[in-house]
Amino acid sequence: MSKDILNTLSPTLLMGPGPSCVPDPVYEALSKPTIGHLDSRFIAIMDEIKKQLQTLMQTGNKLTIPLSGTGSAGMEACFVNLVEAGDPVLILKNGVFGMRMVDVAQRLRADVDVLEFEWGTPVIVDAVKEKLAEKSYKIVAVVHAETSTGVMNPVGEISRLLEGSDSLYLVDCVTSLGGIEVRTDDWKADALYSGTQKCISCPPGLAPISFSDRAIEALKARKTKVPNWYLDLTMIINYWEGASRAYHHTAPINMLYGLYAALDVILDEGMENVFARHKETHEYLVKGIENLGLTMTVSPGIRLPMLNAVNIPEGADDEAIRTALIREYDIEIGAGLGPLAGKIWRIGLMGHTARKENVDRLLDALKALL
């Protein structure tokens, strides 16, 4: 029964907001023999993954590990480990994922202030500067690559506003990691999280995170226990570090094999080469989109290479075209979210997907359908 559906799955060109196309070594890794989560061979793999993530995240942070949930669990983990009831938190919001941060932090009873910017435009650094002059925050949070709009936020510039302050800097790198530079240490980011199904090109299911020593100090100085046993880093750290490797929860073994292989593919190609490939493929797509008479939603200079928002042309039937793309061409692109639903398409060029031949395939299909 199950075999029928699984065996008829045709490979799909995943050009939406994630998951992205998965390279063969990752598929192979996923089906390697399951071993125990306390097996010394598995611990050796965990140690390798930590090093790979440190390289990709450009950090020396010891607490740099994948958590056992999707990217959203990474967001949850960063907030739940650092927030206590009443803590002042500033969230810079210009899309769905900033909005989600607000919801997450409020549920944890943080005292949340929101600086909102128009969707499709970036966070304005001067506005943040003014806000920080008014009030001090325990946490300032921003999304690097806003997947809902295709906008890149000025994460480095914002970090400079926080120099010398006690605020912890929390950065969402779900969509950026593996596609553009994530400079954890240069940005002095204190809590940073990502997902595996975007530019890392591993199936969804894991959330790489990195915590600075300052963030760990804040975690250790909590007055109350982390109100989430599953994501409590004070315990998870004892499984990922040290000699004894205390059991916390059973690690998702085969998913971690997949991540290990996916990071190896990236580091083997070379980070600089991978970022250049994303940039070139993005530019190639933009040219092709404009040649079709379509327009980009986001202004040049702040566009994400891996998530391209394209305005749906007048008269085009959003859903009919997306459905035809998947049914007739085996190509998935993403719909707009929130206020941009029905107004934009989101074309992902993430990780293994970011190749000119894939862009050609999409452009040919769009040309036929429009």
Added chain:
Amino acid sequence: MSKDILNTLSPTLLMGPGPSCVPDPVYEALSKPTIGHLDSRFIAIMDEIKKQLQTLMQTGNKLTIPLSGTGSAGMEACFVNLVEAGDPVLILKNGVFGMRMVDVAQRLRADVDVLEFEWGTPVIVDAVKEKLAEKSYKIVAVVHAETSTGVMNPVGEISRLLEGSDSLYLVDCVTSLGGIEVRTDDWKADALYSGTQKCISCPPGLAPISFSDRAIEALKARKTKVPNWYLDLTMIINYWEGASRAYHHTAPINMLYGLYAALDVILDEGMENVFARHKETHEYLVKGIENLGLTMTVSPGIRLPMLNAVNIPEGADDEAIRTALIREYDIEIGAGLGPLAGKIWRIGLMGHTARKENVDRLLDALKALL
């Protein structure tokens, strides 16, 4: 680099407390082409998984789905969705996983009462009856199969004490599901969770749960939002049910393929046959263990077939023997936890592992090492 470690992984006979051995169709499923989490083909798979889980859990509960985390995330989800600050909760504790429930519920600011029973013995129903006569609880929670000790708790008898009361019945079936009967509806269980890496024989990473209509009513009647965005069932339900399938978080696609295939393997063999195989293999192991001059920790009648606690004989070096088993024989067994550390071995006969030829392999190795 990664290829080296992954390619040298020898298949291990997993006879610990999980993960268990994974059958080939599950490995094959894990590496099927990743498709989108809103793709209609994926939604068809989700619908099949719900039906498979309803069958295995013996329930008509509509909210019967796998959550995107390991079994511990299932525990977290059941408590965080149903508990609000100050809610009276009774936890029946006779091992590590009952202890974990206490920690989870206290972090959520429940008013937790604990009835503790000696580890290695079951919950005493009369003691629960007395406690329930004294005080009424919003939630009464128990572990069906206590993985830390190998004891089966009288989940059905406890359920009868709750008849006519307003208490919600929360049952941990992490280790039991797929190895012995889990009678969700007969037990009138309101919130039940499991994991994939035990008797379901899928790698770790997902937590099947089932919520009764009463539990959903309680969830909808909350005064406060669920303080955990990632595991908030009021939102997750909209992705797993209904026509629109609203995006919440990106589902772990390939892990769900694996679960789909794993459940198919079980239902294809037939639940009754699977349970009988667990029972027979367990009896075969007990006989073999006793023939070696070793003794079982738990009394007959309350022993779990899938988790066999064996007393470590005088003079035997716990860690040296476990290390030799894995290094020389490619067999993993589990250590004792908590007060039973160093005193017992935990021999898993879970799912695909529960076969007489595996027992023979272990007994031969133990005989050589002792």
